[in-house]
Amino acid sequence: MKKRFDFSTLARSKVTWAVVAEALILLVCLFVRPDFFKISYQPTTGMLYGNLIDIVNRSSEITIIAMGMTLVIALGGTDLSVGALVAVSGAIALKFLRWDVTIYNTPGDYTVYPFILVLFVPLIVCTLMGLFNGFLIAKGDIQPIIATLILMVCGRGIAQILTNGKQFTTQYSPFRVIGQGSLFFLPMPIIITAVVIALVVLFVRKTAFGTFVEAVGINRKASRLSGINAQMIIFIVFALTGFLSGISGLIYSSRIMSNDSNNAGLNFEMDAILAVVIGGTSMTGGKFSLLGTVLGSIIIRTIVTLVYYFGIASEATMAFKAVIIAVVIVLQSEPVRNYFAKRGKAKAMLANGGMRG
Amino acid sequence: MPENNLLEMKQIEILFPGVKALDKVDFSLRAGEIHSLLGENGAGKSTLIKCLTGVHRMDTGTITLQGKEIHPQSPQHAMELGISTVYQEVNLCPNLTVAENIFVGRQPMRHGQIDWRTITKRAKELMARFHLNIDVSRPLSFYSTAIQQMVAIARAVDIKAKILILDEPTSSLDDNEVQLLFGVMRELKAEGMGIIFITHFLDQVFAISDRLTILRNGHLVGSFDISEISKVELVTQMIGKDMNTIFNLRRADVAPDAPFMLTASHIGAPGQVNDISITLKKGELIGFAGLLGSGRTETAELLFGATRMTSGQMELDGKQTDIKKPYDALMRGMAFCPEDRKRDGIIGDLSIRENISLAVQARRGFLHPLSLKEQNRLADKYIEALGIATPDAEKKIGELSGGNQQKVILARWMATDPKVLILDEPTRGIDIGAKAEIQRLMLEMCGNGVSVIFISSELDEIIRCSNRIIVMRDREKVAELDGETCTQEKILSIIAEGAATAGGEAQ
Numbered sequence: 095m096k097k098r099f100d101f102s103t104l105a106r107s108k109v110t111w112a113v114v115a116e117a118l119i120l121l122v123c124l125f126v127r128p129d130f131f132k133i134s135y136q137p138t139t140g141m142l143y144g145n146l147i148d149i150v151n152r153s154s155e156i157t158i159i160a161m162g163m164t165l166v167i168a169l170g171g172t173d174l175s176v177g178a179l180v181a182v183s184g185a186i187a188l189k190f191l192r193w194d195v196t197i198y199n200t201p202g203d204y205t206v207y208p209f210i211l212v213l214f215v216p217l218i219v220c221t222l223m224g225l226f227n228g229f230l231i232a233k234g235d236i237q238p239i240i241a242t243l244i245l246m247v248c249g250r251g252i253a254q255i256l257t258n259g260k261q262f263t264t265q266y267s268p269f270r271v272i273g274q275g276s277l278f279f280l281p282m283p284i285i286i287t288a289v290v291i292a293l294v295v296l297f298v299r300k301t302a303f304g305t306f307v308e309a310v311g312i313n314r315k316a317s318r319l320s321g322i323n324a325q326m327i328i329f330i331v332f333a334l335t336g337f338l339s340g341i342s343g344l345i346y347s348s349r350i351m352s353n354d355s356n357n358a359g360l361n362f363e364m365d366a367i368l369a370v371v372i373g374g375t376s377m378t379g380g381k382f383s384l385l386g387t388v389l390g391s392i393i394i395r396t397i398v399t400l401v402y403y404f405g406i407a408s409e410a411t412m413a414f415k416a417v418i419i420a421v422v423i424v425l426q427s428e429p430v431r432n433y434f435a436k437r438g439k440a441k442a443m444l445a446n447g448g449m450r451g
Numbered sequence: 452m453p454e455n456n457l458l459e460m461k462q463i464e465i466l467f468p469g470v471k472a473l474d475k476v477d478f479s480l481r482a483g484e485i486h487s488l489l490g491e492n493g494a495g496k497s498t499l500i501k502c503l504t505g506v507h508r509m510d511t512g513t514i515t516l517q518g519k520e521i522h523p524q525s526p527q528h529a530m531e532l533g534i535s536t537v538y539q540e541v542n543l544c545p546n547l548t549v550a551e552n553i554f555v556g557r558q559p560m561r562h563g564q565i566d567w568r569t570i571t572k573r574a575k576e577l578m579a580r581f582h583l584n585i586d587v588s589r590p591l592s593f594y595s596t597a598i599q600q601m602v603a604i605a606r607a608v609d610i611k612a613k614i615l616i617l618d619e620p621t622s623s624l625d626d627n628e629v630q631l632l633f634g635v636m637r638e639l640k641a642e643g644m645g646i647i648f649i650t651h652f653l654d655q656v657f658a659i660s661d662r663l664t665i666l667r668n669g670h671l672v673g674s675f676d677i678s679e680i681s682k683v684e685l686v687t688q689m690i691g692k693d694m695n696t697i698f699n700l701r702r703a704d705v706a707p708d709a710p711f712m713l714t715a716s717h718i719g720a721p722g723q724v725n726d727i728s729i730t731l732k733k734g735e736l737i738g739f740a741g742l743l744g745s746g747r748t749e750t751a752e753l754l755f756g757a758t759r760m761t762s763g764q765m766e767l768d769g770k771q772t773d774i775k776k777p778y779d780a781l782m783r784g785m786a787f788c789p790e791d792r793k794r795d796g797i798i799g800d801l802s803i804r805e806n807i808s809l810a811v812q813a814r815r816g817f818l819h820p821l822s823l824k825e826q827n828r829l830a831d832k833y834i835e836a837l838g839i840a841t842p843d844a845e846k847k848i849g850e851l852s853g854g855n856q857q858k859v860i861l862a863r864w865m866a867t868d869p870k871v872l873i874l875d876e877p878t879r880g881i882d883i884g885a886k887a888e889i890q891r892l893m894l895e896m897c898g899n900g901v902s903v904i905f906i907s908s909e910l911d912e913i914i915r916c917s918n919r920i921i922v923m924r925d926r927e928k929v930a931e932l933d934g935e936t937c938t939q940e941k942i943l944s945i946i947a948e949g950a951a952t953a954g955g956e957a958q
Contacts, residue, residue: 317798320810
């Protein structure tokens, strides 16, 4: 289908305004620090360094979770348990990274359990926890925000129990690769995130899954009457979100080479929801944009970077972040978008001699 | 006659991007008059009303209310001017009580607190005026659509309206409820209120209105006294075509030895229907007649698995089947267009293309997606075959008119090549041209060997199309009549028989 460039459609899209917001924030960063966009190569680690790389790298955990959160929100729900699942995932991974204390008494490059368990058990457990959410919501007809509140509250408790309330550390090098390694000159989290985004987008958009999610999110009853198995869609979406939280948890704990049941993934659910909203997906469900969400997550991280650059006192950080987010959200609001769309249209009409509806 | 005109709209013109929605339309309403506004979907009725209620701004023209020029800015403003509207879809809060709904936003206060006693008392009096003795402290959602509609009207009337606009108020009411509403309308008329009545039911137009105004494609066709015009003339004026040519339909031919497609024996579910038995031959069309709530819809939902049957058996195409959910029905070649297409049919934010391919896609499962090309082929095929009025297949279904939405839902199911098609009130709330179109399509499908179950509140439709008619009453099947020899009187008397024996029972 051919489509002519149309400013007003572009101005009406929330994703457009997310791009504008990101560009503005980066511009401010550049103003504060002229060398902001500089990227350098560090031969000792084989990695590229720079602010832009760092922003994308540090946004990985949220981006991965927000992929799942996008689908959850498209269904008309929210998943509050993702942050707690990050903690669970880290706790399980570190549990399997114990070593034989009768031989070594300091952390080092050793473990008793095979590394495969370190990777897969956390992911399986998080997927099961996602399924538990899905079960409550699909079968029990409990509102998602309530159903996922259960694991949000008790998830961290489970993580504490698993590690006996202790903070373990490790120096096992294969585990370090996940959060601190590199591939193709880029930090490993960026590579993992790129693979996750690609797989989720393929799964959602190359099959009819995305359409079914939208249909169920817009009108669950009509979808069911059209023969869509709405319950199964809900199960898959929540299980997927649990699984992605697990991946995020592995990256997080690999960065600190430790588990931290109290702080790992803290407030991740809020950042993930925010990323989805900035990315242009409505909280009422329905149409969604995965790439918008990626952008949303990067915007959030860029704001944090900006805060550091301004040298703002740490106690004012949150307030500052909130102000910028408020501006971004207002830029994306319906009246503002319509205002620009109309102005664009008027200009186009003048330019074309005034004869286009 | 302009001397006692309550409302006068002159030379109203409204431009939408690319189209003239209204082109120099005049409309006048007298005090103490019921004035019907008629026209097909898209003729400009709602645009005219929305202009009067301040939803749309008019580009040229004047509105005069009791001699004073007014410029309604918003529905709120229009209401303050004395123009109240009750829409087809009841826009009240289902979770609030009846009394709260009537008084929300203008609660009587006493000592700085809401005066609940007065609210309840006045709400009760108001409902009594509508001959409804209901518990006003129950939530609105507890009551039927008909009663909800009455509550909406009560609220509108209580705001000291001079003009009451009723936009398709009767489309979800049964005959008794319509009579009740008409009674109220006559009382309001006697009090000097001007009522604008919009409906697709022509019989009701002739039963209640004093004058009528016809619009077509945004133009004014004319205003007539009710005595000046006959029903046939009216339809001809509305659609610009002769009624007999559009309703020239022929019942489906069913071979006497045609195989049974669907046999349901003694099916039922608690709280739904009891012990219903139905047979349906290949290529046959059976009609379900009966009042709202008689069990027509419940039976259809049971057959399709929308509610799960707890007793009885079903045979489809000669094979014993167990249908637990709509997906099972879909996989076995059944299709179902639900009664409330807004709530249960359309996926509002998705495009026409996505809506049409939805059931086919659901049958294939999401891992075997239809390509965009296949979806477009399906969409284009049915947009053309059913005459769906849209610029392209990417338009959101929610933005279409009722008739076109119904056609899209029909297309969704036709695309699955069903063996059995169940249509629950497919012609409700759509204009007469689209109605005829849908009936024609239905019969055409029968000709292609599809078996159809057709549910409608309009008996003439049922009689015109059905081979056999099943009459339902009080959640039971009470009669099975031959379509050729059946008359409206016969069906009505069967329905009324039960009403007489079960008479006096409160709603």
